[in-house]
Amino acid sequence: MKSVRTNPPPGHAEIHRTIAAIPSGRVASYGEIAMRAGLPGRARLVGRVLGETPPGVELPWHRVLRSDGRIAFPPGSRAFREQVRRLAAEGVLTRNGRVDLALHGWERNLDDLLWGPPKPIAPRKPHAGADRLQRPRQRRSARPES
């Protein structure tokens, strides 16, 4: 018997799994989802899979944005407004259809950098004087000026 329909694209399940794992109040880009799903460079696939996701399947699709934090739908469209609404409900505000990734990015957001889990870095060893062990300090690599 012929397959009723095209087989599920490889990675389909992983993509769903990854999106479902985005914490509430956080957002991730299509590219990041693809990356985490083990499909680097397949951002487009993520978008298609999402679009093909049948209703009824609960998925935090609204937490997926473009790499620059903008909503992928046409501004003003039904889906666009719906996404803005859902995000706002989670405390993620949108400005001109764009979300501040530095603030709400899944990983590496300001909160984490300022108040979150910046704990691991403090094996401070009370040592009088010699503080040379401090961060090697990011030296600016010689920049080949133009």
Place this chain on the structure above:
DNA sequence: AACCTGACGTTGG
């Protein structure tokens, strides 16, 4: 098969 079109992304002008 060529061409167009997307819930995309990056680089460069």
Place this chain on the structure above:
DNA sequence: CCCAACGCCAGGT
């Protein structure tokens, strides 16, 4: 900030 050019991949014309 806008635009063009690619890279990417599956579907539809």
